[in-house]
Amino acid sequence: MTTLRFEDGTVHVDGDPDVGAALADLSSVEADPRSGGYRAPAMQYAAIRDALDAAGLNYDDRVAATTHSGLALTTTYDLREYQRAALDAWLDGDSRGVIELPTGAGKTVIAVAAMVAHSVPTLVVVPTIDLQDQWIRELETEFDVPVGRFGGGEQRQEALTVSTYDSAYLRADDVGGDFGLVVFDEVHHLGGAGYQDIPRFLTAPARLGLTATFERPDDAHEQVAELVGPRVYELAVDDLAGDHLADYEVRRIEVELTAEERGTYDEAQETFVNYLRTSGLSMQSGSDYQKLVMRSGTDPRAREALLAKQRARDVMMNSDAKVDKLARLLARHRDDRVIIFTASTDLVYRIARRFLVPPITSETGTKERREILTRFRDGTYDTVVAANVLDEGVDVPDANVGILLSGSGSEREFTQRLGRILRPKADGSTALLYELVSVETAEERVAERRR
DNA sequence: GTAAACACCAAGGCCTTATGTGCT
DNA sequence: AGCACAATCTCTCTTGGTGTTTA
Numbered sequence A: 001m002t003t004l005r006f007e008d009g010t011v012h013v014d015g016d017p018d019v020g021a022a023l024a025d026l027s028s029v030e031a032d033p034r035s036g037g038y039r040a041p042a043m044q045y046a047a048i049r050d051a052l053d054a055a056g057l058n059y060d061d062r063v064a065a066t067t068h069s070g071l072a073l074t075t076t077y078d079l080r081e082y083q084r085a086a087l088d089a090w091l092d093g094d095s096r097g098v099i100e101l102p103t104g105a106g107k108t109v110i111a112v113a114a115m116v117a118h119s120v121p122t123l124v125v126v127p128t129i130d131l132q133d134q135w136i137r138e139l140e141t142e143f144d145v146p147v148g149r150f151g152g153g154e155q156r157q158e159a160l161t162v163s164t165y166d167s168a169y170l171r172a173d174d175v176g177g178d179f180g181l182v183v184f185d186e187v188h189h190l191g192g193a194g195y196q197d198i199p200r201f202l203t204a205p206a207r208l209g210l211t212a213t214f215e216r217p218d219d220a221h222e223q224v225a226e227l228v229g230p231r232v233y234e235l236a237v238d239d240l241a242g243d244h245l246a247d248y249e250v251r252r253i254e255v256e257l258t259a260e261e262r263g264t265y266d267e268a269q270e271t272f273v274n275y276l277r278t279s280g281l282s283m284q285s286g287s288d289y290q291k292l293v294m295r296s297g298t299d300p301r302a303r304e305a306l307l308a309k310q311r312a313r314d315v316m317m318n319s320d321a322k323v324d325k326l327a328r329l330l331a332r333h334r335d336d337r338v339i340i341f342t343a344s345t346d347l348v349y350r351i352a353r354r355f356l357v358p359p360i361t362s363e364t365g366t367k368e369r370r371e372i373l374t375r376f377r378d379g380t381y382d383t384v385v386a387a388n389v390l391d392e393g394v395d396v397p398d399a400n401v402g403i404l405l406s407g408s409g410s411e412r413e414f415t416q417r418l419g420r421i422l423r424p425k426a427d428g429s430t431a432l433l434y435e436l437v438s439v440e441t442a443e444e445r446v447a448e449r450r451r
Numbered sequence B: 001g002t003a004a005a006c007a008c009c010a011a012g013g014c015c016t017t018a019t020g021t022g023c024t
Numbered sequence C: 001a002g003c004a005c006a007a008t009c010t011c012t013c014t015t016g017g018t019g020t021t022t023a
Helices: A042-054 A062-067 A081-092 A107-118 A129-143 A165-175 A187-191 A197-201 A221-227 A259-279 A286-296 A300-317 A320-332 A345-355 A366-378 A411-419 A443-449
Strands: A002-007 A010-014 A030-032 A037-041 A059-061 A096-100 A122-126 A147-151 A154-156 A160-164 A181-185 A206-211 A231-234 A248-255 A338-341 A383-386 A401-404 A431-438
Touching: A002 A042, A002 A062, A010 A042, A037 A042, A042 A197, A059 A062, A081 A096, A081 A107, A081 A231, A107 A122, A107 A129, A107 A181, A107 A206, A122 A129, A122 A165, A129 A147, A129 A160, A147 A165, A160 A165, A165 A197, A181 A187, A187 A206, A187 A221, A248 A320, A259 A300, A286 A300, A320 A345, A320 A431, A345 A383, A366 A383, A401 A411, A431 A443
Parallel strands: A002 A059, A096 A206, A096 A231, A122 A160, A122 A181, A147 A160, A181 A206, A248 A431, A338 A383, A338 A401, A401 A431
Antiparallel strands: A002 A010, A010 A037, A030 A037, A147 A154
């Protein structure tokens, strides 16, 4: 009798001599000389079953034995029209694929509906402890069953388990055969080479990815599509703005560097460009930047060029002129709820001191962080200033004005920050996002790239 | 005895911007 | 003429996990 079982992140097929022929079309299946059977990455489980079924072979599925435990999930939640459409698209795609929806569009409830539709043991994978807490709360109220946790110092498995990416990476080879459905929240994290072992080591045939920005500049989303499934549904912010999300407006404000900053910037930029010219390096693709980085290890002039570029960046992103402009914006929006975003922690603390605004950076402890956000929520604070901390994975209270003092060229970062001010307003008012850009610097291109 | 706080490590995403070279 | 494509260790910021110290 042929058996199918899970072991160390792989699926083993043993027994029947016809198995080899049945699986011949699956490229990732290898013969296992030790057992005389075959094995493949756990993610091939569904394909192997299909191949065995197609060949008319009987088998004892010991993976499924642990997977189907008679879970009966129900929900009372009514999906919005687009949420229903997204779910249907995913179900039609053989329950594999990624749904791309803006922050605040209710991705969680779609996952809940997917879990109801399948009613199998489910693993939810999330990037931060904060999100883990939110998911566990959500699932416990929705389903009234115990919810397990991998991460944050706890390793407890239940039929419904929520894990961090890091813990999932550590546990996947062990528990990878125990789930019938896996949900990847903020699925773009699977672009990281290490994390890609998580979906590889799981047998779960049903796979759902959720994100606000599927595509990545490094094209790693193509690998995500292989591991989780293709994008099956997408809506952009503009599709929901004014309806389920607030209307918004982006205003770019151009700022002149101060005379001193201009001097520093031009000098540093010239050092950088000069090196490029004399060294034969060109800045055309990402690999050229890597090349420069590589050379800087041995070539002092390359290192000087890199540092000069860094100086130029600092000047244009943290310009005093921006801080002065910020003073005017804050005065104008005295009665609004404002989040200020920057790219550097130094600038966060400079602003915090000058305007007496609570700062949040990676150095802010969890307790203090929670306290600041609570007071922002209840109205004690009208304004917070944050580095990259609030971009993703934190439940940030609603604001109606965002000020981008500095940021990277990342479209993802921009979308996430915009999403912070888009929760529908009670009075139907428009959310405002200011972008401060230093004129005649590389920042103009950076700002262009993220749109 | 326990939990919070801390320091440490590894990892991910980002960083640039218009030139030569070799191929078709 | 037009096109694709170059190659791997610096910086900054943030996070989770682990192990140790402190209260």
